[in-house]
Amino acid sequence: MFKIKSISQLLVLVTGLVCSPALMAQNSVTVDSTGTKFALTGGTLIDGSGAAPLDNAILLINNGVIEAVGQLGSLAIPTDYAVISTEGRTMMPGLWDMHVHLLYAGHTNFPYWHQTYTDQFAETIMPATALQLLQSGVTSARDLGAPPEAIFQIRQQIASNEIPGPTLYASGPQLASPFPEWAQYYRRNISGTANAMAEARALVELEADILKISGAEQLSIDDVRTVTDIAHAQGLLVTAHGRTDAEIEIGLAGNIDEFQHIGAASDEFPDSVMSLIRARLASGNELYWTPTVGIQLRAGRAIEDLELLDDPENYLGLPQAIIEDIQTALQSYNPRVTSIDTVKRKITQLQEAGVTLLVGTDGGLSGNPHAQAMWQEMLTWVNVLGIDPMQTIYAATALPAQLMGVDDLVGTLTAGKLADVIVVHGNPLQNMSVLQDPEMVFKHGVRF
Numbered sequence: 064m065f066k067i068k069s070i071s072q073l074l075v076l077v078t079g080l081v082c083s084p085a086l087m088a089q090n091s092v093t094v095d096s097t098g099t100k101f102a103l104t105g106g107t108l109i110d111g112s113g114a115a116p117l118d119n120a121i122l123l124i125n126n127g128v129i130e131a132v133g134q135l136g137s138l139a140i141p142t143d144y145a146v147i148s149t150e151g152r153t154m155m156p157g158l159w160d161m162h163v164h165l166l167y168a169g170h171t172n173f174p175y176w177h178q179t180y181t182d183q184f185a186e187t188i189m190p191a192t193a194l195q196l197l198q199s200g201v202t203s204a205r206d207l208g209a210p211p212e213a214i215f216q217i218r219q220q221i222a223s224n225e226i227p228g229p230t231l232y233a234s235g236p237q238l239a240s241p242f243p244e245w246a247q248y249y250r251r252n253i254s255g256t257a258n259a260m261a262e263a264r265a266l267v268e269l270e271a272d273i274l275k276i277s278g279a280e281q282l283s284i285d286d287v288r289t290v291t292d293i294a295h296a297q298g299l300l301v302t303a304h305g306r307t308d309a310e311i312e313i314g315l316a317g318n319i320d321e322f323q324h325i326g327a328a329s330d331e332f333p334d335s336v337m338s339l340i341r342a343r344l345a346s347g348n349e350l351y352w353t354p355t356v357g358i359q360l361r362a363g364r365a366i367e368d369l370e371l372l373d374d375p376e377n378y379l380g381l382p383q384a385i386i387e388d389i390q391t392a393l394q395s396y397n398p399r400v401t402s403i404d405t406v407k408r409k410i411t412q413l414q415e416a417g418v419t420l421l422v423g424t425d426g427g428l429s430g431n432p433h434a435q436a437m438w439q440e441m442l443t444w445v446n447v448l449g450i451d452p453m454q455t456i457y458a459a460t461a462l463p464a465q466l467m468g469v470d471d472l473v474g475t476l477t478a479g480k481l482a483d484v485i486v487v488h489g490n491p492l493q494n495m496s497v498l499q500d501p502e503m504v505f506k507h508g509v510r511f
């Protein structure tokens with residue numbers, strides 16, 4: 064596959080930017096290709112590192128790259144730059160969603176969705192959901208479960224600018240115990256060492272960016288460890304679902320790097336789990352967790368807000384027949400809603416133990432459309448869980464870039480990095496819901 068490994072490689076890409084006219088028309092995207100030099104001036108700048116915001120800021124973008132960050136009065140704006148006022152707005156790094164599913168577009172019946180649309184994932188559905196993510200300010204996304212042919216094709220098409228979308232990091236299919244037939248396209252059976260070895264190696268061969276295990280409670284520690292050994296030897300991380308205490312225990316024993324989700328089966332993590340987590344952190348190995356709480360605590364309830372689910376942005380790029388199919392299904396959707404107290408208690412336990420939290424949404428699932436998932440997740444972190452807004456932004460920008468090993472390229476608004484930038488009305492530190500409607504999205508210096 065094609066991965067951008069250096070700034071010079073990126074410059075070639077931006078200069079030779081190709082945007083398929085047919086696809087652009089179909090997805091009604093506006094690409095501002097009038098210039099490659101922009102000066103965003105006058106607004107507040109949050110650089111993503113956790114540093115204090117910069118008022119009256121100037122951000123210079125030159126040929127895809129952040130050229131300089133400064134303030135009005137001290138940083139000169141060269142005359143050949145397109146000046147865009149950001150007064151009253153906040154400039155910040157493009158967001159990272161660490162848990163998406165491009166194959167889903169909000170339909171409520173997974174078996175039906177897979178049986179009906181699998182052959183349309185690569186050509187129709189994933190290009191649309193990738194576009195929805197980018198429009199919502201997500202410039203990097205990690206897909207954790209999809210048919211390998213489709214998702215690695217989309218990753219390549221985005222990387223080579225054939226289609227618009229966030230820079231994609233993908234696991235390919237989920238590694239799991241035996242599954243029902245409808246799930247065959249996006250799961251692989253790793254029960255038993257031979258299966259685990261073969262499937263993990265196949266994904267390494269396809270240049271998966273991370274491996275994902277689901278349902279570890281039905282696997283053995285050896286199955287999990289076989290996968291983590293193969294991945295770690297290649298410098299790849301392995302993530303696993305952490306919905307149940309049993310799968311967390313098996314995952315930790317099998318050397319998992321990161322968990323997804325907060326389960327509600329137990330009211331809090333028992334001592335057996337917490338002592339394993341503490342022992343793991345005491346060994347010097349970090350443990351990451353992407354709790355995906357927006358879908359549990361807000362989006363599940365969003366069905367009550369029909370206007371939000373009717374927003375045309377949720378269906379951007381999809382054919383009318385598929386839109387109607389999703390909307391019909393949503394009318395009889397009955398979301399499972401989790402106890403806020405349980406989730407809060409468990410998040411507090413993880414924070415107190417020293418687990419590092421990342422922002423990810425499980426975007427695409429029922430009631431959690433890609434266009435809404437990110438701001439819902441970040442708002443939930445701040446308003447429901449009480450997490451500091453700057454910490455929340457850090458966990459959606461600089462931190463994911465570090466974890467995925469690309470913090471020399473993206474993640475913060477720093478001179479020399481790629482210009483993945485969003486501009487929002489108002490101040491997200493005061494009200495995270497301003498992320499709902501980014502006014503500008505730049506990816507690699509190109510404005511969409």
Ligand SMILES: [Zn+2]
Pocket residue numbers: 162163164207208425
């Ligand atoms: Zn998921």
